[in-house]
Amino acid sequence: MSSRVRRIFANIDDGVDLVVFANSTDPHVDMAFMYATGLLDGLFEGCAAFCYPDGGVEVATSALEEEAAKKSGLPLYPFFSRAEREAAYKKLLRGHRKIGLNFSEITHKAAEELRAFAPKAKFTDVSQAVMKARLVKERGEIELLRKAARVASQALADTLPSIREGRTESDVAADLVYAMQRRGASGASFRTIVGSGPNSAEPHYTAGPRKIRRGDLIVIDFGARCKLYCSDVTRTVVVGRPTARQRSMHAIVRRAQAESLERMRPGVKAKAVDTTARSIIDATEFKGRFIHGLGHSVGLAVHDGGALNQASDLVLRKDMVFTNEPGVYVPGFGGVRIEDDVLITSRGPELLSTAPRGLIEL
Ligand SMILES: [Mn+2]
Structure with missing residues (x-):
């Protein structure tokens, strides 16, 4: 070392x-x-x-x-x-x-x-x-981060079939942590968030006794820890058929993520990556509803030091790993967030987390 x-x-x-x-x-x-x-x-x-x-x-x-x-x-x-x-x-x-x-x-x-x-x-x-x-990860660190992201992605696939009307947020969080550990994680990298219905509008809600209802947006934010290295992934699902507003909310967040992701290359300012996502959301009816930074460095800690936000003076370098997690939150209605773990390479961004990014209908 x-x-x-x-x-x-x-x-x-x-x-x-x-x-x-x-x-x-x-x-x-x-x-x-x-x-x-x-x-x-x-x-x-x-x-x-x-x-x-x-x-x-x-x-x-x-x-x-x-x-x-x-x-x-x-x-x-x-x-x-x-x-x-x-x-x-x-x-x-x-x-x-x-x-x-x-x-x-x-x-x-x-x-x-x-x-x-x-x-x-x-x-x-x-x-x-x-x-x-x-901030700059070595080969071995990248392999562990890759594993942590893969385990989280697989665990979500294991858990999705059990998310339905009548089950509680805590039930879903427990299933997810169990699945991660079964797949080789030493545990969850932080307290699992399962925010359903109005709770999905609180970015750092955890999970509680609320029973999932038909039509709920559910924000699921979770991560695995593998040999101390963390992943941090968020997907948003709907139980039943999404409404037009839910669909459009999700589509806007997805576009903000896709376009800001393209900018995650060596030499680009962290602040500029945040600006790309923020200006897309702020050009829509959800202006001002993206109430946190776009992402953070991930490594031995879930929040590993560096940030993709308006206050950051960081410049992206090869072998850094950041989350990219735009979201919109409408109090009383619900929220949408999509979060992936991204490795900066000389060829461009590499997604370490692989779970599907569309609005998941259950
Ligand atoms: Mn995060």
Whole structure:
């Protein structure tokens, strides 16, 4: 993993001589720890990776995780007790003057602890450098993202036949997660969204006891996690025959996705991709109803750092992976969203998720 660590340091320009990724208790485990060590399973609560400018990495690990940590092939500093942990951290911090931390993920408490262990060192935020390094995926990462997207696409196909009038949103979400895990996912990459009828108009609704009714638009937003790598896919279905308005809503979102997808090539500004989708929707009766950004980077985290939105200054590069997920939401009526995971290649966009993109009628 030394190339990853060197890439992080290449994005830091102010004399940092050590970067520490320090985990607290789940869910406050920094995926940058997994990135820097290359570890693909284990929990590593209270553990830390110490990364050096030459690409070297050493791991302070609890005895509980020692067997898992060995898979990294990195030098390990196992600890059994709090006192041993403190001694290991102090030894690894000794002599370093400027220490980089991932301010986006480290807890305040963990940062304070490191300051106490190394009172003479200066601490600085390297979260931008970490984010930039993680944006560009390696071969192995792409294969895992491809698998996560494939598993999600297959799981949707498994689940669609069971979506019908009278079943609850929670029933459908449970079926989907079960199908993903049966197909090799370690779990869902985030809480599955099944928003039916009026609930489909809330972009981050989850799933509840509401029973599906005939004529409902249902937004299904879900993802698989394979060896920590995430997928994030959304499809919209209708139970029964869609109305003209439902059809036109879906057709507009689909066109916004198709045209913005074409722009997902190396050298194109992330903001411009968002603009393409947004201007299509804003030219219709659904003006102003696309109430979130077009997409986000996906990797070890579902929201992996980079964004396709109006605030982004990112330029797309080969081997980045983003979602493309335009949507329109009409309170009281319903919503439509179509989301795919897209790999940027020198030949253009490659769709990792494969589920059919049309309005699915059940
Ligand atoms: Mn998403």
